[in-house]
Every structure is written in structure tokens, then in C-alpha cells.
Amino acid sequence: xxxxxxLGPHREEAVGTLLGWLWLKRVALAGLLVVVLxxxxxxxxxxxxxxxxxxxxxxxxxxxxxxxNAVVGMVSxxxxxxxxxAAYTTAKLAVDLGVxxxxxxxxxxxxxxxxxxxxxxxxxxxxxxxxxxxxxASSVITYYFFSQVTAFGSHEGINGVTPPxxxxxxxxxxxxxxxxALICSVLIYVLVRYLRRTPFGYALQGVRDESIRMRxxxxxxxxxxxxxxxxxxxxxxxxxxxxxxxxxxxxPGTIDLTRTIDLLTIAVIGGLGRLExxxxxxxLFTLIQTYSPRYTDRFETLIGLVFLAVVLASPGGIVGISxxxxxxxxxxxxxxxx
Amino acid sequence: MAxxxxxxxxxxxxxxxxxxxxxxxxxxxxxxxxxxERRAILGPNGAGKTTLFNLLSGExxxxxxxxxxxxxxxxxxxxxxxxxxxxxxxxxxxxxFPRLSVAENxxxxxxxxxxxxxxxxxxxxxxxxxxxARQIASRVGLNDRLEVVVxxxxxxxxxxxxxxxxxxxxxxxxxxxxxxxxxSPAERGSLTDLLVSLDPAVTLLVVEHDMDVALRVAQRVTxxxxxxxxxxxxxxxxxxxxxxxxxxxxxxxxxxxxxGRGQGGGRSVTx
Numbered sequence: 083x084x085x086x087x088x089l090g091p092h093r094e095e096a097v098g099t100l101l102g103w104l105w106l107k108r109v110a111l112a113g114l115l116v117v118v119l120x121x122x123x124x125x126x127x128x129x130x131x132x133x134x135x136x137x138x139x140x141x142x143x144x145x146x147x148x149x150x151n152a153v154v155g156m157v158s159x160x161x162x163x164x165x166x167x168a169a170y171t172t173a174k175l176a177v178d179l180g181v182x183x184x185x186x187x188x189x190x191x192x193x194x195x196x197x198x199x200x201x202x203x204x205x206x207x208x209x210x211x212x213x214x215x216x217x218x219a220s221s222v223i224t225y226y227f228f229s230q231v232t233a234f235g236s237h238e239g240i241n242g243v244t245p246p247x248x249x250x251x252x253x254x255x256x257x258x259x260x261x262x263a264l265i266c267s268v269l270i271y272v273l274v275r276y277l278r279r280t281p282f283g284y285a286l287q288g289v290r291d292e293s294i295r296m297r298x299x300x301x302x303x304x305x306x307x308x309x310x311x312x313x314x315x316x317x318x319x320x321x322x323x324x325x326x327x328x329x330x331x332x333x334p335g336t337i338d339l340t341r342t343i344d345l346l347t348i349a350v351i352g353g354l355g356r357l358e359x360x361x362x363x364x365x366l367f368t369l370i371q372t373y374s375p376r377y378t379d380r381f382e383t384l385i386g387l388v389f390l391a392v393v394l395a396s397p398g399g400i401v402g403i404s405x406x407x408x409x410x411x412x413x414x415x416x417x418x419x420x
Numbered sequence: 421m422a423x424x425x426x427x428x429x430x431x432x433x434x435x436x437x438x439x440x441x442x443x444x445x446x447x448x449x450x451x452x453x454x455x456x457e458r459r460a461i462l463g464p465n466g467a468g469k470t471t472l473f474n475l476l477s478g479e480x481x482x483x484x485x486x487x488x489x490x491x492x493x494x495x496x497x498x499x500x501x502x503x504x505x506x507x508x509x510x511x512x513x514x515x516x517f518p519r520l521s522v523a524e525n526x527x528x529x530x531x532x533x534x535x536x537x538x539x540x541x542x543x544x545x546x547x548x549x550x551x552x553a554r555q556i557a558s559r560v561g562l563n564d565r566l567e568v569v570v571x572x573x574x575x576x577x578x579x580x581x582x583x584x585x586x587x588x589x590x591x592x593x594x595x596x597x598x599x600x601x602x603x604s605p606a607e608r609g610s611l612t613d614l615l616v617s618l619d620p621a622v623t624l625l626v627v628e629h630d631m632d633v634a635l636r637v638a639q640r641v642t643x644x645x646x647x648x649x650x651x652x653x654x655x656x657x658x659x660x661x662x663x664x665x666x667x668x669x670x671x672x673x674x675x676x677x678x679x680g681r682g683q684g685g686g687r688s689v690t691x
Contacts, residue, residue: 277540280540281536281537281539281540281546284531285532288517288528290519292516294479295511296528297479297499298477298479298499298500298509298515300532301500301532302537303500
């Protein structure tokens with residue numbers, strides 16, 4: 083209620099309007115949640131699979147970018163490569179070595195985190211544009227590694243990955259896969275929210291805001307950055323495992339530079355400042371990617387225009403729009419009552 | 421105020437020099453500060469006071485000389501390890517965490533001194549740390565601003581928080597870099613009261629342009645000019661020192677060595 087002081091003399095009336103607005107927002111959010119929960123029941127198999135599952139999986143990958151940016155202030159271009167590491171490891175273990183899919187997934191996440199610790203140990207000593215370039219280099223190295231090494235199928239990649247029986251067959255009945263990806267998304271969201279309120283999370287936010295001060299306060303800044311990078315890789319790895327289960331295959335084309343930029347585009351469209359933006363950006367991206375071929379074959383141009391429109395209209399991305407609306411309503415109220 | 425003779429040395433600096441490219445920021449500084457001593461460091465802008473602090477806190481490494489803290493050589497010890505010896509500092513321009521609240525800022529200072537930076541779980545200890553953070557906030561007069569995001573604090577409150585962050589690290593030696601910069605007279609008064617009321621066991625080094633603050637807090641004053649110590653004594657001695665008068669009131673001053681930059685003495689330095 084402290085924030086309502088600006089409303090001035092006709093406070094009660096204005097508070098009524100404001101509460102109405104907040105109530106409207108809450109109803110809209112609840113409606114959205116119901117729809118998200120019932121996607122397999124409300125929509126066609128095609129939609130639930132191509133839009134539903136795909137948005138959730140891409141959203142998880144984009145969430146790793148947003149986590150790193152929002153909490154630690156590091157913009158990483160390595161997240162696509164890292165989810166590629168997880169996808170390739172899962173595929174290799176399951177298809178070529180016949181390992182149980184759950185065990186393969188577990189090992190894949192572990193391997194990705196270890197790779198990220200190595201990449202992170204190098205990249206985390208730098209910041210800003212230099213960090214961006216080093217993560218881009220890691221991304222390119224990873225791409226060439228998988229496209230050259232025959233043990234990983236070089237250009238063909240690895241085909242015939244089957245998800246665990248519990249998740250079903252994504253293209254026949256996406257229900258299991260959808261809820262699997264939804265649960266993972268919710269867990270990641272909750273994990274990041276919890277992490278922000280732990281000593282580790284506060285330390286990361288301190289590094290984001292003022293790393294010189296953090297050093298003077300006794301924190302090991304490169305170590306914190308590296309650890310954060312590993313947490314980002316953990317999130318991306320979950321996305322990678324789900325991706326390879328969903329596509330039943332992985333090839334270098336899935337982790338090339340175009341995909342790296344796609345993922346960054348998703349994160350920026352959704353909003354780099356807040357985690358939920360990842361899934362909103364992924365949803366918009368997937369919708370355009372899936373339905374634009376019906377009208378035009380210029381997907382890149384279209385997504386570029388959407389990117390520009392979102393960035394210009396709301397620098398905070400899609401999630402930023404809610405905040406902009408809040409401020410707009412407040413200004414309107416304050417203006418009318420003045 | 422009588423100066424007590426140095427008992428146990430808190431800080432011992434010998435021949436400390438630091439060169440940035442063509443600029444000799446600090447040259448050949450010797451400094452002895454006793455445990456619990458209150459020392460003011462004065463000098464016009466560009467005298468090397470902040471560089472001296474950066475050398476003592478480990479943010480910059482010296483090109484020559486060495487630093488001992490409580491008898492331990494820390495010349496090349498990384499900044500983050502010096503806090504374990506109880507060395508804390510503030511900054512001339514505030515270095516705070518603008519997107520966190522006042523309570524969270526001080527909490528970070530407490531956690532930093534206690535270690536456990538990679539702890540991804542909230543434990544019972546954190547309640548204790550937060551309680552200590554609140555206690556420190558009330559010492560610097562920020563107890564009713566705990567939940568306020570730092571970016572929306574006033575300048576004066578941000579300066580108070582600077583001091584709070586230095587207090588959060590269980591300081592044995594506190595280095596305050598112009599804590600009163602930009603404060604109103606009333607705020608200066610309460611800051612001075614706070615500094616005077618600090619635990620007498622804490623060694624205090626204060627860089628301060630405000631003579632009233634500096635001379636009220638300090639038992640001993642070191643005056644720097646062009647990277648060198650040019651005077652050292654009790655506040656009374658420094659008040660009567662002709663050289664210091666010249667430096668601060670703008671009489672022409674010839675640098676003591678030809679290697680000095682030969683300018684800066686002619687201007688009045690009052691900020």
C-alpha cells in the first residue's frame with residue numbers, strides 16, 4: 083500500500099480502480115495457468131507437440147541464458163552448445179551403448195555440468211563483451227567437435243533415441259512428454275527462485291551489481307561466476323535431454339550458430355530480466371516458426387521484425403509489458419486525479 | 421589528546437611504491453599504525469591517498485615495498501583474503517549493490533566475512549547473520565530503511581551504508597575513504613559521532629577532506645602530497661604545520677623532490 087501514496091486526494095476511488103486492475107491481472111494469470119495445464123486436453127496432438135512441448139523445451143534452454151543474465155549479469159552464448167552436450171551424451175549412451183534412458187539422462191546432465199565447469203573456469207575470469215566472445219568460442223568448438231567426430235555420427239548425428247516409456251511417444255501422444263517438460267520447467271523456475279534467496283544467490287547478485295566490492299568483502303568472484311555458469315549448464319542440460327527425447331535424434335544442425343542466435347533471440351524477446359520470459363519468448367518463437375511457412379518462406383525476416391518490435395516497444399521483453407502496463411495504469415490514475 | 425605509544429603494530433608499511441604507467445602515484449611510503457589507533461590521512465586531490473588504500477586492501481599490487489598486517493606480510497595477498505585478517509574498507513564513490521535492499525547489502529558483508537559463499541541452502545545461521553545485519557544497520561542509522569532497494573536511497577544514506585558494509589566484516593582495521601564526502605552538516609555530525617563511538621580496539625584509517633571530521637576523530641594525522649608522506653603528527657602539531665597550511669590554503673609550494681609533477685601546489689584545494 084506504500085506505493086499508493088502518489089494517488090493524492092481522491093485516493094479511495096483510485097485505489098478501487100487499481101485493485102480492479104490488479105484483480106484483472108490475477109484472473110488473466112489464473113486463466114493462462116489453466117490453459118497451460120490443459121494443453122494436451124484442449125488442443126490437437128500437433129499443437130500440443132509442436133507448440134506445447136517445443137516451447138517448454140526451448141524455454142528451459144532460454145531460461146539458462148536468462149538465469150545467468152538476471153542473477154549474475156553474464157550473457158552467455160554457450161547455452162545452445164551445452165544443451166547439445168547433454169543431448170549428444172544422452173543419445174550416445176542410449177543408442178550406441180544401450181544404457182537405460184533415465185540413467186543416460188542423469189549422466190548427460192553430469193557430463194554437461196563438468197564441461198561447463200571447464201568452459202566457465204576460462205570464461206569467468208572475464209566479463210561483459212569478452213565473456214560473450216569466449217562463450218561464443220566454446221559454442222563454436224562444441225559445434226565442430228560434434229560435426230567432425232565420427233563416434234558422434236559427425237554430420238548425420240545420432241538417430242533413433244527413444245524417450246523413457248513413462249513419457250510416451252511425443253508425436254503419437256504428446257501428453258507424457260508435455261507434462262514431463264512442464265514439471266521440469268516448474269522445478270527449474272522454483273529452483274532459481276529459491277537459489278536467489280540463499281547465500282550463494284545473494285553472492286551472485288552481488289557479483290552482478292559490484293564485483294570489486296564483492297572481492298573486498300571476501301568473495302571469490304571467478305569461483306562464483308564459474309559456479310553460476312555450472313548452474314546455468316545444469317538448466318540447459320535438462321533442456322538438452324528433453325530435446326533429444328522429443329526429436330528422437332540430434333545432429334550438428336541443432337547446435338550451430340543459427341540456433342545459438344535463435345536461443346538468444348528467444349531470451350531477449352521473452353525478457354532478459356525475468357525467468358518466466360524464457361517460456362513466453364519460446365512460445366512466440368515456436369508459434370512463428372511453425373505457422374509462418376503457411377504465409378511466407380521468410381521466417382528469418384519475420385522473426386527479425388518481431389524482435390525489433392518487441393525490443394523497441396518493451397525493452398524488458400514480453401514479461402516487461404506487464405510492468406509497463408502497471409506504470410501506464412498508475413500514470414493514468416495519477417493524471418486523472420491531479 | 422595524548423598519543424599512546426604504538427603497542428602492537430596493526431599496520432606496518434615500508435617503502436611502498438606504486439606506478440601507473442608514467443604516473444608515480446605512491447612513492448616510498450613508510451607508515452606505522454598501532455592497534456586501536458585512529459589515524460587520519462590528509463592531502464590534496466591526487467596526493468595518492470586512495471591509491472594507498474587500494475594497496476593496503478589489495479585491489480592494486482605495489483611496484484615496490486611491502487605491507488604487514490598484524491605482523492603478517494600481505495603485500496601480495498589477494499584482496500578477498502585480507503578480510504580474514506579483519507581488514508575492511510569503504511570507497512570514495514559508493515560501491516554498493518543497487519538492486520538489493522539495505523538489509524541484503526549488509527547481509528552480504530556479513531556472509532563474506534564468515535565464508536560459505538557457495539552455500540546453496542539457507543541455514544539457521546542465515547537468520548543470525550540477518551540479525552547481525554539489522555544490528556549494524558541501526559548503528560549507522562539505517563534501521564528504518566532495511567527493506568529499501570539501495571538504488572532509491574539518498575546519497576547520504578548510501579554513504580552510511582558504505583560504512584555499514586565495512587562494519588559487517590568484523591573489522592580490526594577499518595579504512596574509510598572520504599566517508600563524509602557530499603554529506604550535509606547534520607549527517608557529518610552523526611557520522612563523526614559514529615566513528616568516535618567505534619570499539620576502541622578497532623584501528624581506523626580515515627581519508628577525509630573535511631578537517632573538522634578528520635581532526636575530531638583522529639589521534640594522529642599523516643599528510644600526503646604527490647605520493648609521499650610530507651608530515652606526520654598529532655592533530656595539534658598538524659594544525660600548526662606551515663607546510664600543511666600551504667597545501668590546504670593554496671600558498672605556493674615547491675615539491676620536496678624534483679621527480680614530483682611540479683604542479684597542484686598552487687591551487688587552492690578545499691573540497
